Amino acid sequence: MLEALADLGGQEALSGLEGHTVDPHQLLGLEKNPRAAAIAELALWIGYLQWHARTRGGAPNEPILKAFRNIRVMDAVLEAEEELLRDAAGRPVGDRGRERTRYLNPRLPAWPDAEFIVGNPPFIGGKDLRARLGADYAEALWAANTGINESADLVMHWWDRAAGILAAKDSPLRRFGFVTTNSISQVLQRRTLERRMAGRAPISIVMAIPDHPWTKAARDSAAVRIAMTVAEAGLKEGALREVVREEGLATDAPLIELSERRGRINADLTIGADVGAAKALLANGGLSSPGVKLHGQGFVVSTQDVRALGVDRRPGLAERIAPYRNGRDLTARPRDARALDLYGFSEERVRRDFPEAYQHLAATVKVDRAKQHAMSPTKDAADYLARWWIFGKPRPDLRDALVGLSRYVVTVETSKHRVFQFLDGSVLPDNMLVAVATDSAVHLGVLSSRIHAAWASVAGATLEDRPRYSKSRCFDPFPFPHPTPVQAARIAAIAEELDAHRKRVLDERPKLTLTGLYNVLERLRGGATPSDLTPAERRVFDEGLVLILKELHDRLDLEVAGAYGWPADLPA
Ligand SMILES: C[S@@+](CC[C@H](N)C(=O)[O-])C[C@H]1O[C@@H](n2cnc3c(N)ncnc32)[C@H](O)[C@@H]1O
Structure with missing residues (x-):
């Protein structure tokens, strides 16, 4: 503002407007901290005086610093009457x-x-x-x-x-x-x-x-x-x-x-x-969900625990112990974790049919949840404690959606690379996975395409620097294409091969990880040739057969673009 005034010829340009001056009195401020308010006020005057010296020279009118008190010391976003909380003895x-x-x-x-x-x-x-x-x-x-x-x-x-x-x-x-x-x-x-x-x-x-x-x-x-x-x-x-x-x-x-x-x-x-601004599509409704949220590490059981829980003696218990996968299991290596999943059982039935499991969860999950509730007695904490033998968020809707599927699609919610894959229907997905209740390889293929990845990275958010896949933002509003039967068959065949290729490579090479494979794939996509790779990358490239991974993705991108009626090289 002051610079603009100088361009117009300075304060004199406003002659006739007696009493109008441009100085810090026009600049108001709100600041909670009195020291910061005083510094802000002083900074305004310093700026003003610098401008004065630069454009007008000579000494400004006395008093040089006027006490306008334009920076109000106040909370800018909350006003309330404050009262210190005291106990019965009057102590804060x-x-x-x-x-x-x-x-x-x-x-x-x-x-x-x-x-x-x-x-x-x-x-x-x-x-x-x-x-x-x-x-x-x-x-x-x-x-x-x-x-x-x-x-x-x-x-x-x-x-x-x-x-x-x-x-x-x-x-x-x-x-x-x-x-x-x-x-x-x-x-x-x-x-x-x-x-x-x-x-x-x-x-x-x-x-x-x-x-x-x-x-x-x-x-x-x-x-x-x-x-x-x-x-x-x-x-x-x-x-x-x-x-x-x-x-x-x-x-x-x-x-x-x-x-x-x-x-x-x-x-x-x-x-x-x-x-x-894209809205959720009815066609995608009820298909995707985050996985279960345990709220109690006691649910995760080792092979030894499983025996101690009486899996050989208690009929029906084995079916309640499911392989359990979280994000790291998929991006790094699976820990072979299993979780005790008693959703649908009453407390009495667990005690009667699976007494060892009952005691184990009572000694672990119930104790932890009681502690949590004592520390922070929220409605959720009370609810979790009342249903202590069941996961905090058992995701009934997801369970319904998965009924009858021998496999389903998952992606890791927060992950450097947006990769989708099939999990066996018996596997329990963790809360940090987003599950899509479909066993169709066409769906897997479309979700694995560059088109969906570009959409998801714009529609979703990031956590630190890793993209985050949000069910409601990335999946629910995403328009799937309507491929012809021939296109659908081609997409499905490539997606099946892609899923099987990655699984086989990771199965045969215990040192490889999915993230490692995709790191090298990204290098290739960025224009690197195999001879540009570092020795470590080259090892992953060779053992992980990354060129085949790239070829399958490239072919998938081509077919999915075709299903939308778009050219394959459409810029993201
Ligand atoms: C990032 S600093 C900016 C300082 C200065 N305004 C500047 O631009 O250089 C944020 C300032 O907000 C002040 N502040 C924090 N909470 C506040 C609130 N609720 N109301 C008013 N000021 C607040 C802090 O005291 C701090 O001086």
Whole structure:
């Protein structure tokens, strides 16, 4: 603003507008920490004085620093009457070293009228809010901001508040912009954006940088990456600026090069097809689900345990002990774990028919769940304790969907490579696997194609740097093609061969892992020839027959593209 004024000829250009000056009194701020507020106020004056010296010279009017007190010391996202919790003797009640506070009547604080809002709110992930700010504060924050899901990062409370002001009738606010965590475009955060962008008074993102480096990475801390978003009211196009080159990040003169595209910016900070807005399809309904969640390591039993549980003596028990696979079993090597699965049995029946199993679970799972309930008496914890002999989440819908299938498809929820494979129908999938109740190799083939992988990586989220496959975002809205019988037969044949090839290679070579195979496949896909591979990669390439893996995937991609009626080389 000050630079623009200088371009217009400086303060004199405004002659006639007596009493109008541009100085820090126009710049208001909200800051919880009084020290940070004082520093912010001083920083504004330093900026102002630098500008003054650069454009006007001479000394500014006295007093040089005026006490505007524009940076209000207040909580920007929660207002409430606070009361220290005390016990019967009047002593403050503590929780993990923090005094507990009751927040009465939690509500949104008023923000001063402004034409532009800019901010760099604190970065705290949704799952850390309770631990970092205290459970009492976190609960009050969510109670005051009912529109924000609990898993959203703290910065989203600023974003949503500003969006609310922007959308209000006759709002003086013209734009707002925030620096946020780069996870803003991911599922849990972008719900806030989606709601505001599709609201009755919609707002639009007019500038976004989805992923930008931030601080220099300190020796003992990971490099932080951020996003920047600017929004205006109404339906507008925007500039999407993506970092195409970054160098010297650890120096004081980093080089960051951006490319720019214009268009409607979606809530996932992309331009083009709005994959994030795709709706669940009826045709895919009820087919996929995360696997079971045990809530008790006592359910996992070794070969020795199985004998001790009386599997030879107790009729029916063997059928209740199922092979159990989690993500690592599939991406690395299977541990041959088994789980005791008593879903559908009453407590009395377990005691009567399988007394050893009953005692084992009572001594392990029941004790653990009772401890958990004593520590945090939530409704879920009470429910898990009441049904202690059964997995926490036994997934009845998935069980129904799997009835009659001798095999089904799984993928690991959070995984570097998006790989789908068949598991035998007797195997219990863990919660970190997404299961698809189909025994069709056509389905396996379509899910294994480059087209589905590209879709899933845009529709899903990432955890750290690993893509995450979400049943509701990646599977439910995914449109399968309608292949002709000939196309379907070809897809099925390749998918069967792919599944069998990987299983055989991993079976015959105990040192190989699925991740290892796909790491080398990625190198080949990136243009490496076998002679470019490191000795370790070359070993995997040779033993894992990765060229065949690549050939099968390439053929699958071709056939699946054909089933959609698309060319095989359609860019992702
Ligand atoms: C990432 S720093 C940004 C500091 C400064 N505004 C800047 O841009 O350089 C986040 C600031 O938010 C302040 N803060 C944290 N929680 C707050 C809240 N609930 N209300 C207002 N300010 C808060 C912190 O004290 C901290 O100074």
